[in-house]
Every structure is written in structure tokens, then in C-alpha cells.
């Protein structure tokens with residue numbers, strides 16, 4: 001049994017400002033990667049660049065990271081950063097910005113590797129520049145994981161790249177949720193919920209890994225009424241939601257995610273469904289199937305969330321993210337691909353059959 005998360009993680013109000021020294025110690029020239037708008041709107045970009053400027057660390061802002069970062073975007077960012085001679089990469093945003101920062105940090109240390117080749121298993125471990133993660137949504141957990149989920153549109157693939165890239169430093173501040181729309185908070189919180197559930201309902205689950213989801217699910221359960229309510233989430237819960245998300249990241253740092261995440265990638269790639277709901281649609285049916293193998297674990301998950309039955313779990317997720325309709329052809333194609341996706345099937349806590357996969361798709365997606 002092993003537990004290893006080498007990231008220096010701080011979670012508190014005014015985290016970036018309070019840990020300016022830690023940030024400045026990472027390097028002398030930074031590439032700052034963000035999406036188009038949110039990092040500017042929620043104040044995180046200003047916080048980071050103010051610290052860098054005051055500490056005389058030069059920086060270049062690349063604000064073109066799209067949802068589900070593509071290999072083309074990574075190549076462009078790396079090409080610009082190479083001319084600027086950056087020695088570390090800062091990802092500010094949700095999973096897309098942080099995952100993109102990880103992948104670009106890898107490309108910058110390996111100029112012979114093209115972004116389109118990142119999904120191929122390397123013949124040797126690849127070095128990467130140090131990465132700093134500043135999450136601004138409460139779902140990714142990427143600040144505490146080794147993985148980066150990257151999309152290669154040329155081969156219709158959305159998948160984690162097989163390289164170990166833990167951030168050197170993560171600065172987590174709940175105040176960045178203040179400008180987020182309620183549904184974004186809900187969607188990303190559902191992603192965090194899935195990380196914890198999939199970490200427990202996982203063949204790699206062990207005592208070390210369970211510490212995190214078992215505490216995180218309790219915290220998530222304490223937030224669930226606010227997430228389900230029609231009103232905005234009160235500011236007093238922001239830090240708890242961020243903490244839960246980081247703990248959920250630690251949960252999957254060693255187990256990885258399993259079927260719901262594997263199933264979500266096709267839905268995002270082919271139907272443009274945001275990551276949180278795309279995962280969430282499959283979560284209840286996967287949990288139900290796993291109850292055949294590990295009923296005590298399913299009971300524990302429900303208890304920690306403050307729920308009594310799987311039906312309550314299903315209803316809660318539906319209230320949060322609704323339902324999704326696909327064509328029969330899409331659903332059949334997705335199911336056919338998942339039936340041979342051994343990297344996810346083999347992580348389930350029992351032998352998932354082809355019938356189980358069909359059942360999960362039937363329960364999770366409406367055909368219309």
C-alpha cells in the first residue's frame with residue numbers, strides 16, 4: 001500500500017497573497033495559462049500576476065485554453081512559451097486550465113515530443129517543468145492529481161495522457177467561486193462527488209485512499225442542501241466546497257477514476273456535454289451495479305452523504321443536473337466502445353459484464 005501526493009497544498013482565504021514566497025520560489029519566468037474570461041473575472045489572475053510582478057518574476061499570460069484542452073492549443077502555448085524561455089507553468093481555472101498547464105510543462109521539457117503524441121505511452125518517464133495550480137472551480141481536483149485529460153480532435157480522443165505530472169504547488173481559495181454561476185458550482189461539485197464515489201467503488205481502493213473520500217463525502221453531504229436549493233450558494237460554503245474538491249482529487253490520485261468518467265468522455269467529445277454532468281449522468285447506475293460486488297461500500301457512501309437509499313441518490317443527482325437525451329445510435333456506439341475499454345472496466349470492484357455496461361447506459365441516458 002502506498003500513498004504519494006508530493007504537491008505542496010494550501011487552502012485558505014487570500015491564499016495566493018499569503019503564500020507569495022512559495023509561488024515566487026518555483027521559478028523566474030512563468031507561463032500563466034487560463035481560459036478566456038473566468039480567471040480575469042474572479043480575480044485569480046490579478047492575484048497571481050500581482051505577486052509575480054512584485055516578486056520580479058517575469059510572466060506571459062496565455063488565455064486561450066478552451067474547455068477540454070486540445071493538442072493544438074497545447075502546441076501553440078508551448079511554441080509561444082519556448083520563445084519566452086519560461087521555467088515554470090501556472091494553471092489558473094478549472095480542470096481544463098490546470099491540465100493544459102501540466103501538459104505544456106511536459107512539452108516544454110521535451111521539445112522532440114509533439115502534442116499529438118502525448119497520449120502514446122512513452123518508452124521512458126518524461127521530465128516536465130514545475131507546475132503551479134490555482135483552481136477556481138470546485139470539481140477538478142487536478143491540483144492534487146498526477147493526470148491531465150487532453151483531447152486530440154484528429155483521432156476523436158479525450159483521455160488522460162500517461163505521464164505523471166503532480167503540481168509542485170497548489171494555492172486553493174474558495175473566494176474565486178463568488179463570481180461563478182450556480183449551475184457551474186453544481187456541475188463541478190457533481191464531478192467532485194464522482195471522483196470520491198469512483199475512488200471507493202474501485203479495485204485499487206485501500207485504507208490510505210479511503211481516508212480522503214470518506215471525509216470528503218461527509219463534507220459534500222453537508223453542502224448538498226445548498227447545492228439542491230434554488231437560491232445561490234452562500235459564501236460561507238465556498239471554502240468547504242473547494243476543500244471537498246481538493247480532497248476528491250487526492251482520492252483519485254492513486255485509484256484513478258473508473259466507468260462514469262470513462263463513459264463521460266464520449267458524451268463530451270461527441271455531444272459537447274460539460275464534464276460534471278457528463279460524469280454525473282452515469283454515477284447512480286454505476287453505483288447500483290457495484291452494489292452487487294461491494295454492497296457495504298455503497299451503503300457507506302449513502303450514509304456519508306446523509307442518504308438512505310440508492311433511489312434517493314439517483315433523485316438527488318437528477319435534481320442537480322437533469323437528464324440527457326441521445327439517439328439510439330449514439331448510445332449503442334458509446335456502449336460498444338466502453339465494452340472494450342479495459343483501462344476503465346478493470347478498475348471496477350468486480351467483473352463488469354457487457355450486460356452491465358448496457359444497463360448503465362440504458363439507465364443513464366434517455367433515447368429520443
Ligand SMILES: [Fe+2]
Pocket residue numbers: 140191195261275279
Ligand atoms: Fe472528473
